[in-house]
Amino acid sequence: MFVHDTLLNRLKRGCATMAYPAGPAPALPERHGGALRVEAAKCQADCAACVAVCPTEAVTRPPDRRVALDLGRCLFCAECVKACPTGAITQTGDHRLAVRRREDLVLGEAGNEQLRLAGVLDEKLRRLFRRSLKLRQVSAGGCNACEADTNVLGTIGWDLGRFGIQFVASPRHADGLLITGPVSKNMELALQKTYAAVPEPRIVIAVGACAIAGGPFVGHPQVHNGAGVLLPVDLFIPGCPPHPLTILDGLIRLLGRLEESGRKTG
């Protein structure tokens, strides 16, 4: 009988939810690589090996300028890491990738070798959303990978509900939008109507390379190059797709819940 089985199984297994953020973060897959770091100072003169291999023109090197890597456009394929002869572009293995401002994703210059991680919402919004953030998810040309790895945060291992974060079935119930996909032109109206239906104050979170800058479809006439073209974005979470841990880090970082957990564990 499944009734006895499930109860016994539940007792035996105990709590399946990870200890993070009070405990250590789960490990990223070994070959994942995590965030990138760019030291443009290491670049050879006239070398553009990384520019030539990047599928989305995330790496650029205008004449007489240094290499710049835009992690918002990046698909994390690491072709540039392999192509670089001087080790100027490296993988850090860090799962933390979320930023508040678009320009904080551009790496290269001295002092900006790494991305500038997101800070907490301003005090008024933080107090409003810290213990209860309801989001409406809009997929606008997303391929169902960012969607899937957002959805997974609702499963027992991640249990997003314990932070008071929940995906709701109506924009009227929401405090903000979580957008995936490059924003296809065919979704433009639906996205704008959904945004308009969310009561203020509201926030917008762009998840994945597509929603930040168009991803692999950047420049296609059928898409806008990301949510920022149409709406003010409060949090950018890069990746193709971002690992669930990266998305979770971004969400609780924004709410200031990460520092709280840190304090508790000393």
Add this chain to the structure above:
Amino acid sequence: MNRTTPFALLTNGTALPWADVPEWPLPEFLRHVGAELDRGERLNSLFGVPEGGALRLVAVLAFDAGNTLVVGRSRPFSGSFPSLTATHSQAHLFEREIWEQHGAVPENHPWLKAVRKDHGAGPAVGDFFRVDGREIHEVAVGPVHAGIIEPGHFRFQCAGEEVLHLEIALGFQHRGIEEALAGGPHRATIYQMETVAGDTTIAHATAYASTLEALAGTEAPLRAQWLRAIALELERLANHTGDLGALAGDVAFLPTASACGKIRGDFLNLTAMLCGNRFGRGLVRPGGGPHDGGTERLGKLRERLETSLAEVQQAAVWLWDAASVRTRFEHTGHLHRKQATEIGLVGPAARACGLVRDVRFDHPAGWFRFAQVPVSVWPDGDVFARARVRWLEIQRSGEFLREQLDAAPDGETRSPLPPLAPDTLAVALVEGWRGEVCHAALTGADGRLRRYKITDPSFHNWTGLALALRGQAISDFPLCNKSFNLSYCGFDL
């Protein structure tokens, strides 16, 4: 094959010169296609190839019993063409797509409207089929849905609770993938192929890689083919497990729903062991991929696979054991075998109608030429059958992985891809977890891609969902929808 056909034969994952594809005047071409469909053959793809100012039609058909594909083409024509749809439902969406992409009107098409085009205010704005009557009411759902789901619009015609008709309008996810392929492959192309449908990364990337390899007259190294098969079955395991959990969730059976949500992630993590990405990005490349398993890593993968398979076994036993689940699954969303045949249904949805139809079995390519997976079939055509087929496939994919992980071929996983042959047509089918993924590519005189046609299984199967809803209570829509779990972006391209 022990009968004659005017079409040119083509094995899955091979190419032939464009000049060798038989060509007929348009009426004769359509007659030949119709005749093969009348014999019970399947339409994999029907698409246009612009030629000067005119248009050619190209048909790819599967002779499943003969284990072969066939291709044929029309002479260039302009203007309209007589529609096949009225007599052959399989052509329905293909003809609408040809009209949308090339402007050629299929005359007497019973329901000619856009497939994914924007008409200024989004694709849902258009004429829907309407049932009239005092007791009839219409329900409109979407494009944005109540959950973390892709967008699409559903228009129900209901009498009380009962759905008389459902029309599904898609196109919201259109990203212009096929158009961007002209003149390619480009640097971003493989990344776009991996995201045609992001949950089907391995199947689409494999179909693309096989197509390019066929055009280049080469094959990926055996070990790369083996790795693609391993990743394809891991993709199936993850998605089928997720679907069982979602189906359980939709009938409020939480033990299986909770367990499968977690186990699905564990399967995705096995793919991530191979390439670092949970969806298999970077694993499949034309000519073979950069990643190799490595003995130690594969050993660990094998161990973790056993744990997850044991867990999913347990979660599935709970599901089948619960009478409350069976009463909700049985006789819900029924699709007749005859309907499934008529509309050219593919994948688990087709096998759940008793159709023995699986690319891995009928048209084996790559590693599946050496290692077979039994076809999982259930006869009833309802939600129960679609759940049951998924469970059978989970077990058989698990068995396949157990055997194959112990039988890895040695050697390289990567070889350089030679230049593509000019004026050549190649076709590759892959049995993705939703069903048949079909890629067809034609090169021009310069050896660049001239036309590239992608047919996701969802292109065939959305019609199946619409039919399955007829006569159902509208409250069963989520359950029926989940039992098909089709791709929006794979359809919209």
